[in-house]
Amino acid sequence: MIWVIFTIFVYVFIKKLFYLGLESENKTDKLVDYHLLKRIFLLAMPFKKIFYLCIVLSIILAFIAPLRPILISYAINHYIFNHQIDGLLFISIVLIALLLVETIVRYFFTYQTEWLGQTVIKNLRVKIYHHIINLRLRFFDQTPIGTATTRTISDMESINEIFAQGSISILADLLMIIVIIIIMFFYQWKLALASLSTLPLFVYATYQFKENIKKAFQRVRAEVARLNAFLQEHISGVKIIQLFNASDREYDKFTAINKSQMQAHIDSIRHYAIFFPIVEILSTISVSCMIGIGSFLFINGTLDLNKDAGMLTMFILLINMLYRPLRMLADKFNTLQMGMVASERVFNIIDKKDYIDNTGIYSPEALAGKLTFKNVHFEYVSQTPILKNVSFEINAGEVLALVGATGSGKTSTLAIISRFYEYQSGEVRIDDVNIRDYELNALRRKMALVLQDVFLFKGTIYENITMGDKSITLEDVKYASTLLGLHNFIMTLPGDYLYEVKERGITLSVGQRQLISFVRALVINPSILILDEATSSVDSESEVLIQEAIDKLVKGRTSIIVAHRLSTIKHADKILVFSQGEVIESGTHHQLIEKNGAYKKLYEMQYSKEQHG
Numbered sequence: 001m002i003w004v005i006f007t008i009f010v011y012v013f014i015k016k017l018f019y020l021g022l023e024s025e026n027k028t029d030k031l032v033d034y035h036l037l038k039r040i041f042l043l044a045m046p047f048k049k050i051f052y053l054c055i056v057l058s059i060i061l062a063f064i065a066p067l068r069p070i071l072i073s074y075a076i077n078h079y080i081f082n083h084q085i086d087g088l089l090f091i092s093i094v095l096i097a098l099l100l101v102e103t104i105v106r107y108f109f110t111y112q113t114e115w116l117g118q119t120v121i122k123n124l125r126v127k128i129y130h131h132i133i134n135l136r137l138r139f140f141d142q143t144p145i146g147t148a149t150t151r152t153i154s155d156m157e158s159i160n161e162i163f164a165q166g167s168i169s170i171l172a173d174l175l176m177i178i179v180i181i182i183i184m185f186f187y188q189w190k191l192a193l194a195s196l197s198t199l200p201l202f203v204y205a206t207y208q209f210k211e212n213i214k215k216a217f218q219r220v221r222a223e224v225a226r227l228n229a230f231l232q233e234h235i236s237g238v239k240i241i242q243l244f245n246a247s248d249r250e251y252d253k254f255t256a257i258n259k260s261q262m263q264a265h266i267d268s269i270r271h272y273a274i275f276f277p278i279v280e281i282l283s284t285i286s287v288s289c290m291i292g293i294g295s296f297l298f299i300n301g302t303l304d305l306n307k308d309a310g311m312l313t314m315f316i317l318l319i320n321m322l323y324r325p326l327r328m329l330a331d332k333f334n335t336l337q338m339g340m341v342a343s344e345r346v347f348n349i350i351d352k353k354d355y356i357d358n359t360g361i362y363s364p365e366a367l368a369g370k371l372t373f374k375n376v377h378f379e380y381v382s383q384t385p386i387l388k389n390v391s392f393e394i395n396a397g398e399v400l401a402l403v404g405a406t407g408s409g410k411t412s413t414l415a416i417i418s419r420f421y422e423y424q425s426g427e428v429r430i431d432d433v434n435i436r437d438y439e440l441n442a443l444r445r446k447m448a449l450v451l452q453d454v455f456l457f458k459g460t461i462y463e464n465i466t467m468g469d470k471s472i473t474l475e476d477v478k479y480a481s482t483l484l485g486l487h488n489f490i491m492t493l494p495g496d497y498l499y500e501v502k503e504r505g506i507t508l509s510v511g512q513r514q515l516i517s518f519v520r521a522l523v524i525n526p527s528i529l530i531l532d533e534a535t536s537s538v539d540s541e542s543e544v545l546i547q548e549a550i551d552k553l554v555k556g557r558t559s560i561i562v563a564h565r566l567s568t569i570k571h572a573d574k575i576l577v578f579s580q581g582e583v584i585e586s587g588t589h590h591q592l593i594e595k596n597g598a599y600k601k602l603y604e605m606q607y608s609k610e611q612h613g
Contacts, residue, residue: 040162040343043120050116054168057109062175064102066183069317071095076310109172117163121156128156128350136354136421158221158342165335173325173332180322187311188303194293195319198282202326205282209275210333216268217338223261230257276327283323290315356419356440363442367527368396368431369558371417376426378412386412387423388581394574396431399559401569403602404578410562413578414530417560418449430528448521452533452564454513456505461490462497464505465520472523480523484549486515511546518549529559566603575599 044051071091079087184192234241234250241250294312297303303311371394378387387409394400402410415421416428419440428435435443456464465480466472474497481487489512493499505513521529531550547568553559563569570589577585577592577599585597592599 036340036344043124044116047116047119050112054109054112054116057105058168058172059175060105061109061172062179064098064105065176065321066180067098068095069314072317073310073314076313077307113168114164117160120163121160125156128346131350134355135352136356155342155346158339161335162339165332167336170332170336173329176325177322180318184318190297191290191294191315194290195286195315197289198286202282205275205278209271213268213271214337216264216271219264220268223264227257227261230254279323279327283319286319287316290319356422358440360437360439362433362437363439367446369527370396370431371558372429374427376423376428378416378423386581390583392576392583392586394558396558397556398573399554399561401561401563401572401575402578403563403566403575408578409581410578411532414532414560414562417530418447446527447530448524448526449530450517450521454517456501456513458501458503460498460500461516464501464516465523476523480519483552484515484518484522485545486519514546515549518553522553527557529553529557531561533562533564566606
């Protein structure tokens with residue numbers, strides 16, 4: 001009967017601890033999400049030998065540690081009371097040897113679990129990075145960069161804790177608890193019940209601690225993501241902050257966010273500060289109850305002082321050994337829980353299929369560059385059209401210019417050609433082949449895109465031009481730079497083409513960065529060249545150099561140019577005038593001037609500004 005009651009109690013205890021309460025969308029609690037846990041463990045399967053070794057080591061630890069109290073009890077009963085120095089010396093040597101074995105096993109257990117966790121997240125971090133950089137741009141339109149950074153870095157560390165301080169460590173502690181309780185009942189079930197008398201209170205305290213710390217940890221994770229997003233945005237925009245004298249205002253915002261994160265951490269610490277003393281008190285009460293029952297058993301003759309005195313010492317040691325993992329179990333379960341919450345966030349990103357479908361197989365050696373749009377309809381957000389039935393055609397080698405007000409659809413047209421976004425209806429063809437029939441990487445290799453806001457990475461000029469393409473030699477880079485008039489400038493820099501560009505190319509002027517982006521485009525010899533307002537952010541002197549570079553770039557290849565200054569696209573083979581997502585005029589510069597329509601008004605307005613500028 002005692003064993004039945006004990007088994008039920010242990011089941012309820014473990015169930016309560018495992019009742020992690022990961023909230024689903026309908027806010028109902030559930031037991032451990034075993035599907036998610038299984039998915040996490042599958043990450044360790046490439047290293048299953050280490051994973052199984054960690055489990056074996058946890059089992060060994062569960063049996064080694066409780067042997068010490070048993071040996072001490074034996075020494076008290078058989079050697080100390082009988083004054084047998086030789087036997088006591090032998091037991092002491094065995095205890096030291098056992099302690100050394102336990103230390104060695106624990107070292108390997110700790111090292112291997114940490115190694116396993118770090119190796120798993122190293123591979124997972126590479127996987128999520130590769131996945132993120134291949135997502136549609138819509139994902140980055142909707143997700144703060146700081147949030148994506150948190151998923152790739154901070155959340156990964158939480159997943160590491162599943163292996164280092166979570167699941168395997170919990171297994172080791174549970175096994176030790178079970179072994180200790182079995183030993184207690186094996187030697188004296190009455191003392192065992194007395195030792196476990198405070199366990200119901202401990203279960204209740206643990207459950208309350210777990211629930212409170214779970215909420216605190218969730219708040220901490222949310223505040224970390226919020227802080228990362230804020231820092232990413234404001235450090236990137238520090239020039240604007242300083243320009244508009246907003247430093248103090250933004251400082252106040254950061255202070256508030258930082259204070260909120262600090263408060264979240266303090267709340268979690270407060271729960272620990274309450275829980276751990278309670279565990280110590282309950283542990284002490286257990287020892288007192290056990291000593292009280294033990295004394296009663298000695299008095300009424302159930303236990304023999306000469307034979308069983310060591311048992312009390314053993315039970316005291318076992319109680320302390322029992323409550324140590326019990327005290328840490330709640331914390332480790334929350335570590336496991338937070339790791340699962342973090343892994344769920346990471347898997348949510350990995351499971352996103354929000355990337356351009358690369359189902360095409362057509363991969364020609366070269367493109368002529370003929371481009372056709374037929375009744376193309378596109379929208380970023382459902383029911384909010386950006387392009388409405390856009391149709392046009394340019395032949396291979398021609399220059400197409402797109403003009404119009406901001407938000408009229410010019411850049412969206414370029415994004416569709418590059419397949420950064422997918423159009424909803426209509427058809428886009430290159431060389432009379434549907435753009436979706438092309439193998440995506442093969443298509444983009446034959447395109448070059450030069451943006452208004454040039455992005456340079458930390459690294460050498462050579463690395464920024466080749467973008468890691470080892471097939472592009474230094475001689476290729478020098479030839480393209482010479483052709484575009486940038487070579488002489490680069491040779492004046494320390495290290496010339498190996499000059500280290502700082503983050504975002506901050507040590508170079510806007511015009512210099514723009515010319516580097518032109519070299520980057522030319523060196524791959526694209527069939528289709530796309531220029532998005534490439535001269536809008538430079539001074540007049542740089543614009544002359546850049547315009548000369550553009551003239552060389554577009555020669556002999558199909559080019560699509562979004563023009564800020566209409567004077568730069570007079571010689572385009574075709575000009576499209578966009579307004580509210582529609583092409584309202586098309587033709588050459590002279591044809592559009594003669595039409596006396598929207599283009600002429602734009603041209604005369606800009607010409608008038610330049611004359612009076």
